[in-house]
Amino acid sequence: MQANEALEAATQSQFMVNNLWILIAAALVFIMHLGFATLEAGFVQRKNVLNILFKNSMIISIGILTYCLCGFNLMYPGFAEDSSGFLAFAGVGLSHTTEGYSAADGTYTYWTDFIFQAMFAATCATIVSGAVAERIKLVPFLLFATLFVAISYPITGSWKWGGGWLDAMGFYDFAGSTLVHSVGGWAALAGIILLGPRAGKYTAKGMRAIPGHSMPLATIGVFLLFFGWFGFNGGSVLSADPELVGLVFVTTSLAAAAGALGAFFTSYIMFRSYDLSMVLNGILGGLVGITAGADVMSPTDAVIIGFIAGIIIPLSVSFFDRLKLDDPVGATSVHLVCGIWGTLAVAIFGDCGEGVGGFMAQLTGVLAIGAFTFLFAFIVFFAIKATMGIRVDVEEEARGLDVGEHGMSAYS
Amino acid sequence: MKKIEAIIRVTQFEAVRDALAEVGVQFFTLSEVRGYGLQKGAKLVYRGANHGADFIARLQMDILVHADKVGSVIKAIEESGRTGKVGDGKILVLNVDSVVRIRTGERDEAAL
DSSP: OHHHHHHHHHHHHHHHHHHHHHHHHHHHHHHHHHHHHHHHHHHSOGGGHHHHHHHHHHHHHHHHHHIIIIIHHHHSOOOOTTOOOOOOOOOSSOOOOOTTTSTTTOSSOHHHHHHHHHHHHHHHHHHHHHHTTTTBOHHHHHHHHHHIIIIIHHHHHHHHTTSOHHHHTTOOOSSOIIIIIIHHHHHHHHHHHHHOOOTTSEETTEEOOOOOSOHHHHHHHHHHHHHHHHHHHHGGGSSOOHHHHHHHHHHHHHHHHHHHHHHHHHHHHHHSSOOHHHHHHHHHHHHHHHHTTTTTOOHHHHHHHHHHHHHHHHHHHHHHHHTTOOOTTOHIIIIIIHHHHHHHHHHHSTTTSOHHHHHHHHHHHHHHHHHHHHHHHHHHHHHHHHHTOSBOOHHHHHHOHIIIIISOOSOO | OEEEEEEEEGGGHHHHHHHHHHTTOOOOEEEEEEEOSSSOOOEEEETTEEEEOOSEEEEEEEEEEOGGGHHHHHHHHHHHHOOSSTTOOEEEEEEOOOOBOTTTOOBGGGGO
């Protein structure tokens, strides 16, 4: 009898510790939105800073609300076991339940589950915001972001995290290299294809640099993102498991550090300059790269994955520039390309994906989610372009979106 | 009455200011100006694209002096502002028709 009570008390304490860690992780992921806001603000010109901050403020707000309204129930619709689910919806709004969430069978409460996932949701739209910066109209962008977070992100998310068909076929994405980062990156790619480059970026005389207005802001942003990533990856353990959460902190940090070095060397070799913006992107590339397998990699694997992600960054930035796809913050390189790399790396390193089968599952996930997301984003952006228009006019772009869209300045 | 306009290197400002103080110039108007020309600014690289800082930062000093002091002021600026490399700047001397001190209403020589 006494032993039973002691066991129950221990289970209850474990439940509390697990729940608390996921809540702390949710708060850390929230800080990433400040990281995105400052990073993007630093990488754009002075005249567009208020506009980018406005978009970031709205996206986190829209993201949480739509996730409550429908996103959470689209992403976790409760597919039947081994059903290979593709699309299901568990109803509008939140409905408190303890089923599967009690101390006995769950590691956290329903509310904790929702808020942790809700903090993730807006991230994918924030990624788009940076890539399309300095030329997209405000309201059409917000309309896109709403539809994207409310519909596209939860559907592709349900295929894996919701227990859908990709999960059933063995696709692995621990914290969202594909589910979150590549998804944002694919939409960003669709956006910049339809928008076209910023005026004066690609001229007859070659590519012109449009330097970001504040490297200190960008640096603060990247450090905040690095900080928040402890929650993004560490919380994705979905418990406070001492061994796993500890490992995830280590692999996450090592990959970020190696990403910085990879970008440092590669950008020096390519451009003969110590380009801070590339090192910052390299840190993020390393973080995105390790996200898919942060819990199954050894420290050595993490360093290699991060380092390769860092090498990818300057190559990818140059590649998109050669295609005249203008991305002021490097979001497509960081989130799309390194997200794909990190997802495939799960099958190459670590002990999760074995042999060709593992690689095919990873590739299928990348392609299926990529195709769905890109098509969704392209169609929505295209429809908005055809009706309301998505790009500000030439004079407004020259004068800046702060005055053009808001009648305000970031710095007065 | 003369107005001396001296365009100098930013790095020579302290030296020129001290040299001017030594020859009795107590006041001048200072402006941050930018030059554009053959001498290009520093080569910069941002995300793989080269871009020069096309404009070169310089300082301009506007100094009002009695005609008999022009020689010593020019000499002071010349000696303190020179590095010997391209871009040391220029000194212009202009005639001034009239000067008014707004506070007192003093005119010309008395207002200098």
